[in-house]
Amino acid sequence: MSSSPEIGRSVLAGGVSVNYHDYGKGDPVILIHGSGPGVTAWANWRLTIPELSSRFRTLAPDMLGFGYTERPGAAPLVCDKSVWVAQLAALMDVLDIGRAHIIGNSFGGAIALAMAIAHPERVGKLVLMGAAGTSFPITDGLDRVWGYEPSFQAMREMMDLFAHDRTLVTDELAELRYKASARPGVQEAFAALFPAPRQRWVDALASDPDAIRALPHETLIIHGRDDRIIPLASSLTLHQWIDRSQLHVFGQCGHWTQIEHAAGFTRLVTDFLI
Secondary structure, three states, rough: OOOOOOOOOOEOOOOOOEEEEEOOOOEEEEEEEOOOOOHHHHHOOOHHHHHHHOOEEEEEOOOOOOOOOOOOOOOOOOOHHHHHHHHHHHHHOOOOOOOOOEEEEEEHHHHHHHHHHHHHHHEEEEEEEOOOOOOOOOOOOHHHHHHHOOOOOHHHHHHHHOOOOOHOOOOOHHHHHHHHHOOHHHHHHHHHHHOOOHHHHHHHHOHHHHHHHHHOEEEEEEEEEEOOOOOOOHHHHHHHHOOEEEEEOOOOOOHHHHHHHHHHHHHHHHHOOO
C-alpha cells in the first residue's frame, strides 16, 4: 500500500493501467481534473471527494498523460480530447458503470463536454467548473501554466495565478507540487501535450458549438469571477448555449473554486445532483 494519498486503486482500462480513487456508495459521480503541471486527481479533488462520497459513489481518475496513470508507448501523447473520452468510456466499462454524473474542472470540463456529446446516454448530469471547451483567446495565465518549466519558484508563481486568496499558496504546497511535476517523465509528457504556440490547444479542446447547443443534459456551470486561467466569458458562453443550464459565479475566487470555496462548491454540487 502506497503512503501517498495520490495513489489510489489501479485498473486496466483500454490497455492502460489507470490510477483512480473510488469512495462511497450510491449514484456514480466521476471527477475529471485540470491540466496543471504535476496535477493528480487527488490533488485537484482532495477536499471534494470526502464530502461527495457521503452521498454518491465518487470516482476520480488520473487522466492519460497526468498523475500516476501509465504512460503507454514511446510516442508522446498529443492534445486530443477523443483520447481522454475513450479513456473515460473504457474506465466506465471495466468498472461496470453504465451511466454517471460527470464533474469537470478546466481541462476536465472540456473532456466532460466532449464525453456528453460523444456518449450522451452514459452521462447523467454535468457540472462544469472553470471549464475549457469553447474557443477563446488564450489567457496569459493559461499560456504560462502550459509553458511551465520545473523549478520551485516557477511553481510558486504559477500557483499564485490559480488562487485569488494567495494565502492558500504556501511554500510547503508549492514544494509538494514542484516535486510532483519533477518526477521522472512527468515534465516531458506535460511539455509534449502543450507546446507553443498554445492557442491551438485551446481550440483543440473546444467542442463544436452546435453540438454543445444540442446537449440535453441538466448542467451546472461554476466559475470564479477572478479566474486568470480560463476567462469567465467561457462559462457565460456555455450558459447561453446549453439550454438546461444554470450558472453560479463566486466572487473573490480564482481558478480554484473547489478549494477556495470548498464548502460552497460541494453544497452547490450536492444539491444539484440529488
